[in-house]
Amino acid sequence: MTDFKLNRRAFLKTAAAGAAGAGALGLPTMASAAGLTIGIVYVGPRDDFGWNQAHAEAAKVLKGVPDVTVVEEENVPETVAVAKSMESMINLDDAKMIFATSFGYYKPFVLDLAGKYGDVQFRHAAPLWTDEDPKNAGSYFGYLDQAHYVDGVAAGLSTTSNRLGFVAAKPIGTVLRNINSFLLGAKKVNPDAEVQVIFTGEWSLPVREAEATNALVNANCDVITCHVDSPKVVIETAEARGVKTCGHNASQAPLAPKGFITGAEYKWSTIYTQYAADLAAGKTLPNFIGAGFDKDFVQNTPYGAGASAEAIAAADAARAEVKAGKPIFTGPILKQDGSVLVGAGASLDNYDPMLDRTDFLIEGVIGSIT
Numbered sequence: 001m002t003d004f005k006l007n008r009r010a011f012l013k014t015a016a017a018g019a020a021g022a023g024a025l026g027l028p029t030m031a032s033a034a035g036l037t038i039g040i041v042y043v044g045p046r047d048d049f050g051w052n053q054a055h056a057e058a059a060k061v062l063k064g065v066p067d068v069t070v071v072e073e074e075n076v077p078e079t080v081a082v083a084k085s086m087e088s089m090i091n092l093d094d095a096k097m098i099f100a101t102s103f104g105y106y107k108p109f110v111l112d113l114a115g116k117y118g119d120v121q122f123r124h125a126a127p128l129w130t131d132e133d134p135k136n137a138g139s140y141f142g143y144l145d146q147a148h149y150v151d152g153v154a155a156g157l158s159t160t161s162n163r164l165g166f167v168a169a170k171p172i173g174t175v176l177r178n179i180n181s182f183l184l185g186a187k188k189v190n191p192d193a194e195v196q197v198i199f200t201g202e203w204s205l206p207v208r209e210a211e212a213t214n215a216l217v218n219a220n221c222d223v224i225t226c227h228v229d230s231p232k233v234v235i236e237t238a239e240a241r242g243v244k245t246c247g248h249n250a251s252q253a254p255l256a257p258k259g260f261i262t263g264a265e266y267k268w269s270t271i272y273t274q275y276a277a278d279l280a281a282g283k284t285l286p287n288f289i290g291a292g293f294d295k296d297f298v299q300n301t302p303y304g305a306g307a308s309a310e311a312i313a314a315a316d317a318a319r320a321e322v323k324a325g326k327p328i329f330t331g332p333i334l335k336q337d338g339s340v341l342v343g344a345g346a347s348l349d350n351y352d353p354m355l356d357r358t359d360f361l362i363e364g365v366i367g368s369i370t
Contacts, residue, residue, distance in 0.1 A: 035067035036096055036280050038272075039089030041082055042074040043102035043229075044204065050230035051203075054250040055101045055125070058268035068276050071095060078104030086113055090120055097121040097279055099272065103203075110137055121285055123275065125268075126174075127356065129287050138287035140271045144174075144248075145181035146292035146350065147264030147300050148225070149328045151246040152185020153318040154261050154303075155223040156193045157311040158244050159186075165216030166197040167209055167226040167234050171369035175227045177358040178264070181328055182225060182246075183365055189314050196221055197367035203229040213237040223261070235260070244306040251301045260304030262315060270296045292350065293323035322350065329355070334363040 046056035052074065063070045071093045073085050082105050089095040090113075098120065100110050106124045114122045114134035122137045129139040155164050164186055168175050179197055186193035196219055198212040205228075213224055213234050224238040225246040232255060238245045239256040247253070247263025271289065278285055291297040300319060303312050322328060328350055331342035341362060342348055348355060361369060 035069060036276060037069045037071065037089075037093050038062065038097045038099065038276060039086060039093065039095040040070060040072045040099045041076050041085050041089075041101060041105065042072070043076060043078060043105075044074065046072070046074050048230040049232040049235075049252050049255065050228070050249040052101070052229070054266045055099070055268050057250065058272045061269035062272045062276060065273060065276055067280070069093075076102075078102055078109075080109070083109045083113060086110075086122075090117055095120065097123070097275065099123055099125070101125045121275075121279060123285075127288065127290060133287075135287065138285065139290075140275075140288070141290035142266040142268070142271070142297040143290060143292040143350070144264050144266060144298050145177045145355075146322050146328065147298045148178045148246075148248075149181040149185040149322060150300050150315050150319045151225060151262055151264050152182040152187075153189055154185075154307060154311040154315040155182070155225065155244075155246055156186030156188065156190035157314055158261055158306065158308065159190070159193060159223050161220045161222045162190065162192045162194065163219065163221045164193060164195045165213070165219070165221030165224040166195050166367075167212045167216070167224065167228060168197055168199050169203045169228045170201065171199055173356060173358045176361060176369065177355055178227050179365060180358065180362045183362060184328055184333070185318065187364060188318065193364075195365050197361070197365060199367070199369070200228065206230075206233045209233045210237045214241065217241045217243055247301050253301055253304045257305060259306040260301075261306040261311065262303050263301035265299050265301055267297055267299045290351075293319060294325070325350070335360045336363055336365065338363070 040059050042052040044052040046052055059070050071089050076082050076085050086098050103126050106128045110122050110124050114137040118136055124139050127139045127141045166179050183195045200208040210233050223244045226234040226248050231248045231252050235245050235252040235255045239259050244259040244261055245256050246261050253260045327347035329342050329348040331346045332344040333342040335341050
């Protein structure tokens with residue numbers, strides 16, 4: 001038997017014509033007659049142990065909501081291809097909401113389609129929406145630096161060299177904030193801890209990620225974490241080198257049965273089910289929602305074999321503190337250039353808008369953003 005997988009982008013024109021013909025004959029079309037259909041588009045595979053898998057796991061939860069139908073497409077590049085995918089979900093599946101889950105989908109593709117389809121809600125997984133954008137578009141976001149801070153606490157009590165490694169994709173605000181928070185967590189329990197970072201330059205470069213991980217281990221980093229789309233290569237490489245790891249985006253625990261400590265995960269299911277309930281109830285959707293532990297938007301991966309009892313207890317306590325609103329950025333904190341970020345006795349709220357504009361690394365991070 002031949003295994004035939006139909007590409008919905010290639011199918012768009014033919015199926016749209018067929019659906020129109022069926023409607024003219026009074027026959028059922030592909031669109032759902034009742035309930036809410038939501039489309040989700042991924043830039044990579046749904047089983048990547050990272051960014052895409054985190055959204056796909058949320059989609060599974062969403063599929064369990066009564067009267068909600070979920071249509072998905074994976075491996076959709078950040079080109080006109082995503083516009084075709086989203087448009088086919090609208091025209092063929094009668095999707096009334098689209099989750100565009102990759103950074104490069106927003107401009108111009110989400111914005112263009114939001115202008116074209118005013119009765120469809122578009123939401124994008126990054127805080128990019130502005131007041132000038134269409135009102136049926138918007139952004140959602142989980143502040144994962146809170147979970148990275150907790151990872152840092154566990155890592156700070158798991159290192160013997162006091163040097164932690166961080167493989168990062170690009171020096172943009174979200175990534176830099178995660179690096180800084182990871183260091184602050186480590187220093188909370190281990191003042192001698194420092195973080196060495198290597199930027200790969202792209203969200204998915206497996207060869208470069210392996211090289212960076214090996215370089216960090218060679219530099220005496222004995223706990224490795226990361227911010228790349230799929231941490232799979234980083235975690236597996238570190239495990240093979242006999243060092244411990246903290247994860248990112250989704251659970252990588254199965255990849256490191258000896259050295260995995262914990263990880264920082266988005267909990268997109270909270271956001272997706274909230275959107276679905278509000279849309280089904282006819283409520284006006286906010287153009288931006290974002291939160292951390294306090295709204296159950298982020299979580300930490302269950303502890304692995306690399307986590308000691310001391311690390312677990314300290315990480316659990318730190319998570320409870322952040323969830324209750326205790327600031328992560330408590331002074332004195334200096335930037336790498338020696339300037340004051342937070343003075344002694346002062347602190348920044350965990351949702352301070354300034355942190356959204358992070359364009360610096362703090363003292364204690366080894367590595368440059370230039």
